[in-house]
Amino acid sequence: MLHAFTNSPITSFNFENRTFYVKRDDLLDPRFSGNKARKLAYFLAGTHQEFNVVNTLISYGGNQSNLMYALSSLAKLNTWQFIYYTPKLSYIAKNSVTGNLEASLANGMKLIEVEDDFTLFSKNLLASFITNDIEGLNSKPLVQANQLLITQGGAQQEAEYGIKILAHEIEAWAIEKNIKELVIFVASGTGTTAYFLQKNLPPQFKVYTTNCVGSPEYLLKQFLDLQTDNSTTLLPHILENSKFRFATPYQELYQTISSINAASQIEFDLVYDPVGWHILLNNISKISAPILYLHCGGTLGNQTMLNRYRYKGLL
Ligand SMILES: *Cc1c(COP(=O)(O)O)cnc(C)c1O
Numbered sequence: 001m002l003h004a005f006t007n008s009p010i011t012s013f014n015f016e017n018r019t020f021y022v023k024r025d026d027l028l029d030p031r032f033s034g035n036k037a038r039k040l041a042y043f044l045a046g047t048h049q050e051f052n053v054v055n056t057l058i059s060y061g062g063n064q065s066n067l068m069y070a071l072s073s074l075a076k077l078n079t080w081q082f083i084y085y086t087p088k089l090s091y092i093a094k095n096s097v098t099g100n101l102e103a104s105l106a107n108g109m110k111l112i113e114v115e116d117d118f119t120l121f122s123k124n125l126l127a128s129f130i131t132n133d134i135e136g137l138n139s140k141p142l143v144q145a146n147q148l149l150i151t152q153g154g155a156q157q158e159a160e161y162g163i164k165i166l167a168h169e170i171e172a173w174a175i176e177k178n179i180k181e182l183v184i185f186v187a188s189g190t191g192t193t194a195y196f197l198q199k200n201l202p203p204q205f206k207v208y209t210t211n212c213v214g215s216p217e218y219l220l221k222q223f224l225d226l227q228t229d230n231s232t233t234l235l236p237h238i239l240e241n242s243k244f245r246f247a248t249p250y251q252e253l254y255q256t257i258s259s260i261n262a263a264s265q266i267e268f269d270l271v272y273d274p275v276g277w278h279i280l281l282n283n284i285s286k287i288s289a290p291i292l293y294l295h296c297g298g299t300l301g302n303q304t305m306l307n308r309y310r311y312k313g314l315l
Pocket of ligand 1: 033066067153187188189190191192193194269272273296297298
């Protein structure tokens with residue numbers, strides 16, 4: 001079966017005397033949390049013989065991950081079993097299963113809580129898939145017996161396949177609009193989307209991003225880890241976030257995203273996009289080129305974030 005989750009529309013809106021274009025990857029497919037369809041396109045295309053033997057998909061990460069939900073959809077489409085390892089759930093998470101976790105379990109995901117050190121656990125899991133592979137992580141998909149491993153956040157080379165298609169869509173649109181220079185903004189988690197987007201765009205199309213997870217140094221390291229050749233691939237420009245912690249409610253972020261939602265009449269996600277928009281707007285005077293904001297989807301998790309806002313008394 002072939003799935004072509006491509007050609008998302010581009011819309012625009014005005015805010016504080018600027019025009020913002022929005023690449024609506026949130027509209028690609030609700031089962032894939034928007035841009036995760038790009039990251040997983042390689043595994044979706046149904047043309048790769050190497051996956052014929054696979055009957056089980058394995059991954060690991062947070063219990064509200066957008067990628068986790070996209071993987072549960074991928075497994076369902078391919079009729080694979082899906083096993084997902086996550087750190088031990090908090091009392092609250094366990095007693096109010098919502099958002100991505102609820103939807104993933106409904107797709108048949110088998111959730112396994114890891115009691116021990118999760119970083120060590122995931123390192124060992126990864127190692128068990130690459131022991132016989134002298135070229136290491138970057139050489140090929142991690143298939144062992146009937147199992148396919150997709151790494152945390154999907155930060156691996158196969159993501160380029162779908163993100164390259166996204167880059168070509170953006171370039172074709174800009175040419176049609178006669179836009180010579182463009183800034184594409186995307187909020188980063190693993191940085192995989194930003195990295196492969198810049199790699200597949202001409203240099204006058206600059207990818208700007210901010211670190212939603214970890215420090216700017218962490219994000220830079222993520223980019224360098226994805227670089228297979230010692231090439232001079234242009235890296236995305238990081239607008240520094242030194243204040244907002246991942247998936248944490250902040251009054252000022254809520255204000256920013258509410259204004260953006262109202263002006264655009266688009267619903268953005270509440271984990272990445274509030275930080276993305278806030279940092280972008282803080283730096284807006286330094287950017288003269290037209291701006292295209294990449295909406296990566298993820299709105300299925302909004303209920304969970306709203307609960308966190310309420311719990312903190314910020315709503
Ligand atoms: C996954 C995701 C991102 C970040 O993608 P990375 O490639 O991990 O940097 C941004 N926004 C949303 C809504 C996402 O789900």
